[in-house]
Each structure stands twice: as structure tokens, then as C-alpha cells.
Amino acid sequence: MSQPLYVETAEVSDKPPSRQALVSDDEPPSTTAVATVATAAPKPSIQTHSRWNDWRWQMSHRIRSVEQLFGYFPDKAYCQSIEPVIGKYPMAITPYYASLIRKVDLADPVFQMCVPQLDELYDPPFLSSDPLEEHDDMPVPGLVHRYPDRALLIATTTCSMYCRHCTRKRVAGTRETSISARRLEQVTAYLTAHPEVSDVIVSGGDPLTMSDESIDMILSAIRKVPSVQIIRVGTRMPVVLPMRITDNLVNILKKYHPLWINTHFNHPNEITPESMEACRKLADAGIPLGNQSVLLRNVNDNPQVYEQLCRMLVRMRVRPYYLYQCDLVRGVEHFRTPVSKGIEIMEYLRGRVSGLAIPLFVIDAPHGGGKIPVLPNYIVSTSPTHTVIRNFEGMLISYPEPAHRDTPRMMAEPSHDTAPGVWELASGAYSRIQPARTIRQVRRQACCHHIENSELLGQ
Numbered sequence: 001m002s003q004p005l006y007v008e009t010a011e012v013s014d015k016p017p018s019r020q021a022l023v024s025d026d027e028p029p030s031t032t033a034v035a036t037v038a039t040a041a042p043k044p045s046i047q048t049h050s051r052w053n054d055w056r057w058q059m060s061h062r063i064r065s066v067e068q069l070f071g072y073f074p075d076k077a078y079c080q081s082i083e084p085v086i087g088k089y090p091m092a093i094t095p096y097y098a099s100l101i102r103k104v105d106l107a108d109p110v111f112q113m114c115v116p117q118l119d120e121l122y123d124p125p126f127l128s129s130d131p132l133e134e135h136d137d138m139p140v141p142g143l144v145h146r147y148p149d150r151a152l153l154i155a156t157t158t159c160s161m162y163c164r165h166c167t168r169k170r171v172a173g174t175r176e177t178s179i180s181a182r183r184l185e186q187v188t189a190y191l192t193a194h195p196e197v198s199d200v201i202v203s204g205g206d207p208l209t210m211s212d213e214s215i216d217m218i219l220s221a222i223r224k225v226p227s228v229q230i231i232r233v234g235t236r237m238p239v240v241l242p243m244r245i246t247d248n249l250v251n252i253l254k255k256y257h258p259l260w261i262n263t264h265f266n267h268p269n270e271i272t273p274e275s276m277e278a279c280r281k282l283a284d285a286g287i288p289l290g291n292q293s294v295l296l297r298n299v300n301d302n303p304q305v306y307e308q309l310c311r312m313l314v315r316m317r318v319r320p321y322y323l324y325q326c327d328l329v330r331g332v333e334h335f336r337t338p339v340s341k342g343i344e345i346m347e348y349l350r351g352r353v354s355g356l357a358i359p360l361f362v363i364d365a366p367h368g369g370g371k372i373p374v375l376p377n378y379i380v381s382t383s384p385t386h387t388v389i390r391n392f393e394g395m396l397i398s399y400p401e402p403a404h405r406d407t408p409r410m411m412a413e414p415s416h417d418t419a420p421g422v423w424e425l426a427s428g429a430y431s432r433i434q435p436a437r438t439i440r441q442v443r444r445q446a447c448c449h450h451i452e453n454s455e456l457l458g459q
């Protein structure tokens, strides 16, 4: 008989720690927002609890029911209105994450990501519960094998917080359980029989909700498969429950190098001294850290906000990896943005911040099509001899192709007599068209003296 690996299922306390009311009772009840007034959140007294920094205490004091939510956000009408939402898509909010809410208002990004909304019940027909068709790509239940060399293991259905925008809403939290020993054996047998899989992503749910012993057992079993080169762990713990990144956990993780972690920060308000400390511990253990965020309407669909997030992530040694277009999953339509919004953000970032801080904007395509990068257009035109590209300033540059003698020429002869246009760049008659005034041009003109190579190092 199979034994579940999961050791501790969080107990749900009937008595949530009291917290000062964040919203005035005078506010009219709303079905779409707890309050329309931007009430500054008071410093929660709960943070002085002696076990605040104990991740198990945080897990067992998650806000899980309407009654508990009411203890935090006393808008009775709102709390009652979302009862059917919670019935369909479970709610869990760690006290730590709840403390990041600055205003009880849908304008608050943290509030939106953790507190259910009635809008989750609005499902246009093009949405589905499993738009990526992960279920159809599972040779073993819980193991998604889509790309040739990678496989993703759903190790648990438990998360410390149930993100309202989750792409696995069909799974996450519907039943808080984890992979059994028997299923883990089936998974490792499959991986052994498929040596082309060299990269295994341990995901969920959030795998770091499991006990240290269970995590150790799962990683050890995967690491024993000779063909597995890289293990990746997908976790939102550094964001929603950073106290989970204990020294003991880090010591377990670093036994299984090369091991990477991808986390999931969406907004600068999620970056706190606690989350920075969690990332520091992981990075100091030699674990490369990446960030996969989701583009969410009214949360992070603002180029300046997203720029700030990327800059902060790089400072804490977390590489912005992917920015996902919101999936076509049931229950998240209210978070979706037009694809153009992501392209706008990419256009804004390129040239403004280091490439190290710019994630790849991708659509994880319906029908299991996989991640497809979506970029602003940087190729303006091509010819047999030249490709015309443009940079972030709007400068057009003619890039010559290799000078093979048999390269076909353009049909018309280029002339230097005409004003340069894109065709003249593609023909090679001109090498660039430059905007009249850019910041770089102004800077160049201000220091236009010629610098000899010997001067570069002050010799």
C-alpha cells in the first residue's frame, strides 16, 4: 500500500489571529472590491507573535475560510459574497503575505493576488481548466513530459498561498496532498527508461510546503536517475512564506547540485527584508535563482512598475527569467491583459535596463504548444546582402551579410543620390538612419574629443 510522503498537512485554526480592521464599517459593501477607499494598512500586531518567523506556524495560521478572512478584513458583505468562489477555488493566505497588503483595495497588488474576487466565476468559453493540456502530456500521473529533454513533476497539490491567478487552479489546493512513495517510484522508473530527459522540474503546488524529509527523499530519488543532469525546483516560498527557507532546508537542497530554483515575484511590494534574506541564503548556497512572473492586469501591467521589479530582483541575485502572458485558464479572465501590453513592457525595458534584468515575454500556448517568445519587432527589412535592424532609440542600422561572391544582389542599383530610406539601408547604400537627438547623441557631443587606446586605462 502506498504511503503518502507528505508529513504535515497544515492545520486550519478556527480562530485567526485578530488583526486591526483594515476597512471602515461605513464603507458600502461591494461585490468586486472589499472597499473602494484606500485605507492604509496599520502595522499588524500579529507580527509580534513569538512564532511569526516559524514557517509551520505561518502554515497553520493561513487564512482559509470566509470567517477567518472576516477576522482580517471585516467587510461582511464582501466576505460572504466570495463564499462560492472559495468553494470552487480554495483560498489560503499566510499571515506574512497578508501583512504585505498596504490598502484594502483592488488597487493593491498583493490584495488582488491573494484575496478571492467574484470575477473568478466569470468564464468566457475560450477558457479551460487545463489550457496547456498538461493532463494529456502525462505518461505517469503527475509527470508532465512535453519538451524532449525536460519533464515536470507535480509533487504536491499544496501551496502556502493560493494565488488567485494560478494556472493550475484545477489542482492547487483542491485536495492538499503530496506524491506517494509508489507514484515516486513510477516517476523515477519512467525517467530511467527515458534518458533523453536530463532536466526535471519539481513543481506543484509548491514543493517546499512539504517537510524537509519528504523534499530530501524526492530530490534523492530523482538524483539517482543517472541521466538526470539538472534538477529545478519551482516555488513561491521566497515570496509568500520566506521563513520556509531555513538553514536545514538549504543544506538539503544544496546536496543535489546542479539544482536551480525558479521563484515567482510579480510586484515590487513583494520584496521585503524577509524575502531578500531567503534569496540570499539560497544564492549563497550556490543555487542559481530565476524569476517567473505573470503579467496581471492592474497588478504589474505597468512598464515602470515592472522595471522596478526587475531591478530589485537582479540586486538580490534573482535573474528575471520569464514574463508569462496570463494563461487561458478558468477563473483568471479578470487578470488577463492584451498581448500588446507585454510587448509594450518589453519595448520599454530594452535599452533602459541591462539585458540581465529583462525576462523573456512568452505565451504558454494553448493545446500544449509550449512557451512561445513574443518580442517587439527588431528586424525592419531584409535583402540578400543586408538586414535592416532597429535599436531601442529608433536608430535604423544596415547589417551586412557575409561577403560571399555568389550572394545574389538586389534587383535595382542602390544610389547615394537619393535620401536614405529603409530600401537604401537594405541595399547597403547607407549604413544607418539616426534619430536627430537621443540622450546618447547629446552625451557623445558633450565629450566629442577622440580618445586614444593608450588613454583608456589612464596611461
Ligand code: SF4
Pocket (backbone or CB within 6 Å): 158, 159, 161, 162, 163, 165, 166, 167, 168, 172, 204, 205, 206, 235, 236
Ligand atoms: S504558488 Fe504556484 S502553484 Fe501555488 S497557487 Fe501560486 S501559482 Fe499556483
